[in-house]
Amino acid sequence: MTPLKSLSIALLLLSVLGCQHTTQTQEIAIPSSATHNTYSPLINASQQSDLAYDIVKSLTVEVGPRIAGSKGDKRAVAWAEAKFAELGFDHIYKEPVRVRNWERGFADAKVIAPYPQNLVITALGGSIATPATGLTADVVMFESIEALRMANRNDIAGKIVFLNTRMQRDKAGRFYGKVVPNRVRGAVEAAKQGARAVIIRSVGTDNSRFAHTGVMRYDETVEKIPAGAISTADADTLEVMIKNAPTVTLQVNMQAKDAGWQTSYNVIGELTGTESPEEVVLISAHLDSWDEGTGALDDGAGVGIVMAAAKHIKDIIGQPKRTIRVVLFAAEEIGLIGAYEYVRANKDSLNKIIVAAESDFGAGPIYRMDTRFATSVRDNANDLYDVLSSLGVALGDNTTNGGPDVSMMPKYGVPVLALKQDGTYYFDYHHTPNDTLDKINIDEIRQNQTVWSVVTAYMANTEFDPRPAPSVE
Amino acid sequence: MTPLKSLSIALLLLSVLGCQHTTQTQEIAIPSSATHNTYSPLINASQQSDLAYDIVKSLTVEVGPRIAGSKGDKRAVAWAEAKFAELGFDHIYKEPVRVRNWERGFADAKVIAPYPQNLVITALGGSIATPATGLTADVVMFESIEALRMANRNDIAGKIVFLNTRMQRDKAGRFYGKVVPNRVRGAVEAAKQGARAVIIRSVGTDNSRFAHTGVMRYDETVEKIPAGAISTADADTLEVMIKNAPTVTLQVNMQAKDAGWQTSYNVIGELTGTESPEEVVLISAHLDSWDEGTGALDDGAGVGIVMAAAKHIKDIIGQPKRTIRVVLFAAEEIGLIGAYEYVRANKDSLNKIIVAAESDFGAGPIYRMDTRFATSVRDNANDLYDVLSSLGVALGDNTTNGGPDVSMMPKYGVPVLALKQDGTYYFDYHHTPNDTLDKINIDEIRQNQTVWSVVTAYMANTEFDPRPAPSVE
Numbered sequence: 001m002t003p004l005k006s007l008s009i010a011l012l013l014l015s016v017l018g019c020q021h022t023t024q025t026q027e028i029a030i031p032s033s034a035t036h037n038t039y040s041p042l043i044n045a046s047q048q049s050d051l052a053y054d055i056v057k058s059l060t061v062e063v064g065p066r067i068a069g070s071k072g073d074k075r076a077v078a079w080a081e082a083k084f085a086e087l088g089f090d091h092i093y094k095e096p097v098r099v100r101n102w103e104r105g106f107a108d109a110k111v112i113a114p115y116p117q118n119l120v121i122t123a124l125g126g127s128i129a130t131p132a133t134g135l136t137a138d139v140v141m142f143e144s145i146e147a148l149r150m151a152n153r154n155d156i157a158g159k160i161v162f163l164n165t166r167m168q169r170d171k172a173g174r175f176y177g178k179v180v181p182n183r184v185r186g187a188v189e190a191a192k193q194g195a196r197a198v199i200i201r202s203v204g205t206d207n208s209r210f211a212h213t214g215v216m217r218y219d220e221t222v223e224k225i226p227a228g229a230i231s232t233a234d235a236d237t238l239e240v241m242i243k244n245a246p247t248v249t250l251q252v253n254m255q256a257k258d259a260g261w262q263t264s265y266n267v268i269g270e271l272t273g274t275e276s277p278e279e280v281v282l283i284s285a286h287l288d289s290w291d292e293g294t295g296a297l298d299d300g301a302g303v304g305i306v307m308a309a310a311k312h313i314k315d316i317i318g319q320p321k322r323t324i325r326v327v328l329f330a331a332e333e334i335g336l337i338g339a340y341e342y343v344r345a346n347k348d349s350l351n352k353i354i355v356a357a358e359s360d361f362g363a364g365p366i367y368r369m370d371t372r373f374a375t376s377v378r379d380n381a382n383d384l385y386d387v388l389s390s391l392g393v394a395l396g397d398n399t400t401n402g403g404p405d406v407s408m409m410p411k412y413g414v415p416v417l418a419l420k421q422d423g424t425y426y427f428d429y430h431h432t433p434n435d436t437l438d439k440i441n442i443d444e445i446r447q448n449q450t451v452w453s454v455v456t457a458y459m460a461n462t463e464f465d466p467r468p469a470p471s472v473e
Numbered sequence: 474m475t476p477l478k479s480l481s482i483a484l485l486l487l488s489v490l491g492c493q494h495t496t497q498t499q500e501i502a503i504p505s506s507a508t509h510n511t512y513s514p515l516i517n518a519s520q521q522s523d524l525a526y527d528i529v530k531s532l533t534v535e536v537g538p539r540i541a542g543s544k545g546d547k548r549a550v551a552w553a554e555a556k557f558a559e560l561g562f563d564h565i566y567k568e569p570v571r572v573r574n575w576e577r578g579f580a581d582a583k584v585i586a587p588y589p590q591n592l593v594i595t596a597l598g599g600s601i602a603t604p605a606t607g608l609t610a611d612v613v614m615f616e617s618i619e620a621l622r623m624a625n626r627n628d629i630a631g632k633i634v635f636l637n638t639r640m641q642r643d644k645a646g647r648f649y650g651k652v653v654p655n656r657v658r659g660a661v662e663a664a665k666q667g668a669r670a671v672i673i674r675s676v677g678t679d680n681s682r683f684a685h686t687g688v689m690r691y692d693e694t695v696e697k698i699p700a701g702a703i704s705t706a707d708a709d710t711l712e713v714m715i716k717n718a719p720t721v722t723l724q725v726n727m728q729a730k731d732a733g734w735q736t737s738y739n740v741i742g743e744l745t746g747t748e749s750p751e752e753v754v755l756i757s758a759h760l761d762s763w764d765e766g767t768g769a770l771d772d773g774a775g776v777g778i779v780m781a782a783a784k785h786i787k788d789i790i791g792q793p794k795r796t797i798r799v800v801l802f803a804a805e806e807i808g809l810i811g812a813y814e815y816v817r818a819n820k821d822s823l824n825k826i827i828v829a830a831e832s833d834f835g836a837g838p839i840y841r842m843d844t845r846f847a848t849s850v851r852d853n854a855n856d857l858y859d860v861l862s863s864l865g866v867a868l869g870d871n872t873t874n875g876g877p878d879v880s881m882m883p884k885y886g887v888p889v890l891a892l893k894q895d896g897t898y899y900f901d902y903h904h905t906p907n908d909t910l911d912k913i914n915i916d917e918i919r920q921n922q923t924v925w926s927v928v929t930a931y932m933a934n935t936e937f938d939p940r941p942a943p944s945v946e
Contacts, residue, residue: 057713061588061710061713061714063588064588064591064710071589115534115537116537117537117767118537118538120906207912208681208907209766210682232911233909236909236911237533237909237910240534244534293682294710434681434682434706436709436710437706437709437710438680438705438709
């Protein structure tokens, strides 16, 4: 246990004065507060438990890939209901979410000239197919989507656009937002310039031959063209070719298809509150994943962490005073579809949510808690912040949106919090076939479930009430 | 430059006595010998040169995959001849090698029950195909090939054998030899027990979803069955399934095929000796690669290192006294085919080889030189060992075989040496699609080309003659 940086001086003095060996300050026992004592058994149990890890293992082995609307997604829904029951949640239900299913199909890319080589490619989620025999054209490279927008249409029309923007590792993943427009908007911007297809350097921080998929968008006013991502290693190769040769010709064949409307579900498990059951602490993750990996980091880890946190509270502290609602959202990857449906379907009871939060950034250790709490009462939870500090978690700012699937809630007044994870390596694996269980460090996911259990228990068992969320500029 | 550990005490004393500030020992200039002076310009130039890296870049971008006998292999042969010419080698030729070409084709594996999931699989080099519609059977797991051999045939007959042996990282790659029999002998041992196919946990030290290919063998007296490797991450998944469920059913479909006899070539570039042209210093790498990566580490790095070493000698020191012969061997991966043919075709002149060596373990830094030199003269090269020590390279034992493609030469009396590279991460990428240029660290490959240039220059320009190689028990 590290020193409690934020502990009030009054408490510290009290403790020091009560100690018989005041000259040996380095040997003074770490002062404890009532809040610490309350959560010590929960912390001790969580820090040694394999539960979050075992839940991810179960989901990745027994279900595996689960893109929204697929057979895997349907199995995941059944798995989630069964897992909630196995863990002893007392109220388990699901809410339907209509989703558009998309199937990846075959994908292949090759340089035809001057240096015949295969490239590792994957279709971007939602892309249309190429013609059945593929599409062959010269390639034109841009270092950014801005450069593509500013370029001369005559240099692009009829060609395949290659968007080759590098992404750096960062603890908070701050470069994702800068590069991801290549993936989401690349097809539209390339089509506006007359391109026949767009391929992007994978939005990822690895150097490997895994291509990173992820959702892309069309604009109904612009012609739809196929969109794919090549691995960073293949992007390096293609870049050298383009710099060395006057013309590089590519053949791309991707047979992705829209597979129609399907029903998926937000799956929900509750521990009903004993004193204020109508007041809800909502902790969440998303159940769907992309289709090439087993979705261990994205977002099996989150599923394991929030299910395990609630289970540990029930086992160590007992049934909570307020209701703990664990929501496993549907169809996050294709546009937060389940989350928007949740807000729509539960509009009238959003004001009963004391706080909402999502775990959706892998399994790296949590180092900070950001909040969106009513400003006037934020300091009332200082005893929580002290306990978190002892777990290596600093208090951050009060402007968070709480994570993708709860990000639309603050505007309805729902307070949110975000337990920020170290995501330095998250984008090495994000949306690739390589997002598998072996990427999760058991000690790190234990730290996650411990922090989530403490925060959730505090929110469910105290009278702290951060409603309503303040608006943020 | 690090202190010269092996420098003779006489030289050291001479230097110290000649110094005016003997009390400030830490400021004494590093003593230099005639040998050091000879190689300093070569070392300085090599340590700053991009040449080895640029050669690997050229080979991986302009040729890419080059499995023996394939179109890529033919392009690689043409590339090598052109590259030797571009670098100014004065005698460039090739020697034909008949090779059996094998084509990987489509490969797919999926768990049918109880948990439907796709597995990443690759066919092992030389494997026959499954039936066109695949092969479906229950799977039986063994932790080692020994356990398979000892098992009851009734538990195996009609099933798919899964050999699930883990491999650890090691600087010298010592665990490869322990695990690789799964790949080479797995099909024969499984077939002897009545299995319909064998799949192995990839012989690799990564945790990822790249499957590692590599050569496998049949025994003409045992039925041939298809053989593939699944990635380590998929092996983990399958292992959990097998431990959790009474029966796990797999479907495997691999459409590999023998593509008949082709002619490949050992490609050779020489710098003809000015004083003893008939005496040959043979440095080598192999030109072929597996077909899924671009063969950057295996063995593009070796190709770049030995070509660059010779070129630097020519440029910095000048034409060598003995002939420097750079041999790029054909078809190493499928069984040292080019090397055996070289020895067969050049049997009568093997006794002219002063020393032979191969670079074929990636691009990690060299930390040791092992030799197979005539014992009586080994110490005559102490001045070389001193220079190597200053480059971080210790003198090792006198029992090496010099590397795969020269390993058959010592029995003909040809001295060999091995410049041992740090291969800690080599088997993370070995024989996978992920063996690409980005895995090479430019500073490390510079250290390699520097060490090779010094050793090669010494062997070519001094009268040191370690012939004949001693026999080793």
